[in-house]
Amino acid sequence: MKFYRGTNRLVEIHDLIDELMKFEEQKDTFVYGIFHNEENVCIGTIKIGPVDFINRISDLVVLIGDKNFHGQGLAVEAIRIGNDLAFRNHGIRKLYGGMFSDNLSSINAYLKAGWVQEGILRGHYLVDGVPMDRVLVACFPESV
Numbered sequence: 001m002k003f004y005r006g007t008n009r010l011v012e013i014h015d016l017i018d019e020l021m022k023f024e025e026q027k028d029t030f031v032y033g034i035f036h037n038e039e040n041v042c043i044g045t046i047k048i049g050p051v052d053f054i055n056r057i058s059d060l061v062v063l064i065g066d067k068n069f070h071g072q073g074l075a076v077e078a079i080r081i082g083n084d085l086a087f088r089n090h091g092i093r094k095l096y097g098g099m100f101s102d103n104l105s106s107i108n109a110y111l112k113a114g115w116v117q118e119g120i121l122r123g124h125y126l127v128d129g130v131p132m133d134r135v136l137v138a139c140f141p142e143s144v
Contacts, residue, residue: 028053030090034062034078036069043069046082048090056093060086060139062109075106079113080144087141094140100125101133110137114144 029049033042044064051058062078064070086092099106101120111117115137123131 046078048086056091058092059097060095075109076112083139083144096138098134098136101135107135115139
């Protein structure tokens with residue numbers, strides 16, 4: 001959860017439930033569970049939104065929260081599924097995202113899933129008082 005929302009605060013289960021309820025009310029954010037079939041457990045989420053319905057653009061965040069499943073290529077697969085859901089089911093024409101520049105596994109997962117790097121926001125975050133860049137990534141239907 002180090003990279004969740006770009007904050008250093010502890011995320012409690014009730015915070016996540018409140019957030020999901022808010023998404024349900026606002027109807028502009030869609031959250032899907034990522035399940036590992038063999039283990040029959042939820043290991044993460046795909047979040048599409050908030051969707052800008054006028055411009056048909058959206059953030060897409062994939063989080064593999066269970067560290068036991070890191071390093072297996074599951075994030076790349078989940079991002080590809082998220083791409084498909086966004087473009088086919090939600091009419092999105094562009095997906096975007098951003099992450100800490102030292103989160104190389106996330107950056108590489110998005111690039112492997114057909115995304116491109118659009119830019120860098122220099123010193124965007126403060127991590128333990130030290131500026132850190134934000135890497136901007138994006139995906140279009142024709143890219144995947």
